[in-house]
Amino acid sequence: MSIYSTSFFSRKINISSRSLLILLVLGVMISSCKDKSTEEPTPVAVSKATSEFSADIATRWTDLQLYLIKSTPGYAPPVAARTLAYTSLALYESVVYGMKDNQSLVGQLKGLSSLPKPDLSKEYNWGLAANAALSTLVVEMYATTNDANKRAIDSLRRNIESVIRIAIDNQEVTDRSNSFGVEIGQAIWEYSKTDGGNEGWSNNFPIDFKTPIGIGFWEPTGTQKTPLLPYWGKNRTFSALNMTTNPVAPTSFSFKENSEMFKLAKEVYEVGKALTTEQKAIANFWDDSGSSLTPPGHHFNIANIVLKKEKVKLDKVAEVYAKVGMAINDAFVACWRSKYTYNLMRPQTYIRQGIDPKWSPLLVTPPFPEYASGHSSGSGAASEILTTIFGENYAFTDNTHTGKFSDRSFKSFYEYANEAAISRLYGGIHYREGNENGLKNGKEIAKNILKLKFTK
Structure with missing residues (x-):
């Protein structure tokens, strides 16, 4: 009697083991079939936090922009406000993945449905990313500025990068960080082109605008007869x-x-x-x-x-x-x-x-x-x-x-x-x-x- 009981118990264990093995194999197969294209990469703490980088990387670009605004044709107040907003957004999005408590504004800003993402399993230098994003967008936003200003833009980009790279002994990190910054800058530039104000600096006083006439309505007070940026x-x-x-x-x-x-x-x-x-x-x-x-x-x-x-x-x-x-x-x-x-x-x-x-x-x-x-x-x-x-x-x-x-x-x-x-x-x-x-x-x-x- 004991022999039969032991044999029966053994068969139950074997069946259960085979079942468990089958379930494990199926689990692996199902997992491997999942679409991972929409999944966020698993962060690995290999990059220095954004908080470890100097604010000068950003403030020097702002100082230059305030000069460019003064010396670039068409930079009326609304145009200046728009440009400062987009360059600031590019800065934020280029470094936000190095800010553990912050998140991207994708999906929150009107019309911004996507942006490039870094591979967080790899190391980035957020200072280089910020510099690349800002320089990329500033070049586009101030396309009509003079040659001396264009040289100043390029000089600032090179200067900031050279200072940051002193502490880096890894060309892959440098290239990866710069590439991500450029991608962000280009993506924000494309986003900006859909807001209705693209290249507003080139058409401050649109000749197709018909100034309304009526009691109490605006009238020109000088030689400029068409009002500024009516649209x-x-x-x-x-x-x-x-x-x-x-x-x-x-x-x-x-x-x-x-x-x-x-x-x-x-x-x-x-x-x-x-x-x-x-x-x-x-x-x-x-x-x-x-x-x-x-x-x-x-x-x-x-x-x-x-x-x-x-x-x-x-x-x-x-x-x-x-x-x-x-x-x-x-x-x-x-x-x-x-x-x-x-x-x-x-x-x-x-x-x-x-x-x-x-x-x-x-x-x-x-x-x-x-x-x-x-x-x-x-x-x-x-x-x-x-x-x-x-x-x-x-x-x-x-x-x-x-x-x-x-x-x-x-x-x-x-x-x-x-x-x-x-x-x-x-x-x-x-x-x-x-x-x-x-x-x-x-x-x-x-x-x-x-x-x-x-x-x-």
Whole structure:
């Protein structure tokens, strides 16, 4: 009896073993048949983190861009805002895989469905990747700049790479990192070409635009008869929410002396006639017109001032630049959307027609509709981002115009934004309403950028 029992038990074990073997083989076969093309590579901690790289890699490119903006034809404020946003996005995407708590913005930004990915089982130098991405995109974005500037772009690329490579003794890592950066730069360039503002620098004043005519509508105040970038408000924004985040409608137009519109114009007139020395200094400091770094460049430079002051690393710069850049871009798109929705005449035109035909503002009136203020919109966006990151009582000194105007110090980012906004009233080129509502909308635009999930 015991013999039969043992034999039966043995057969049960053999059957179970064969079954287990079959299951294991099937499991291997099924696993090998899975499509691994969509799977993320398994990270291997072989690359130095982005936080180990110097912020100079990025800030030096920004310093150069602010110079290029001043010396490249067609770089009007909206164009400058757009370019700074895309180069900042390229920087972020080229180093984000070296930031363990952060993630790509693919799938979150409007129209950005894919980007090249690194092979995380291999080593990368994120400093080289950042340099390659920025240089690739800057070359494309400033294609119309002069030859001296083009040489400066190439020189900066070579200089940064040579400094980083001193610490690298691996040609494969160098080549791999540079290739990934170039791929990101090229991909962001292709993405930028679909937003409606591609090569806006080449057509600031489109001849096919028919300027609306009507009571209270914008009229040229100088020799430029076609307004600046009338289609810019149709551009795609980075945040889908910002496609419909607009300033409230302006006050109804009227020349009647008891109307709110007349009061707004009368304020510009009276302030302009009695400007104090300080008010003139504020207006001139924030003018940023002509061959300047533009209002967007000024806001971006403030971010740069703070980042250098804080002595941060490349990871922090990449995230701050991306947030500030996209917020300012979207703020200018929304601002331009409102300008060509309402086509409101400038204070100079209103005052000469309804108050004093000989009045002139302190600043030259720019050639596009009044409502809302672009400088106010941009400063509202930048100040909201910077306040969220660095705090409400962050004191700093704005030395953007050192050598031309005295530096100005502020107790907070909101204080600087308020001054930038009111400067347009002092300059005689905006009504108070255009400044204040532009400022408010810029902050709302920034809040939508902050809703993006930069961290995992």
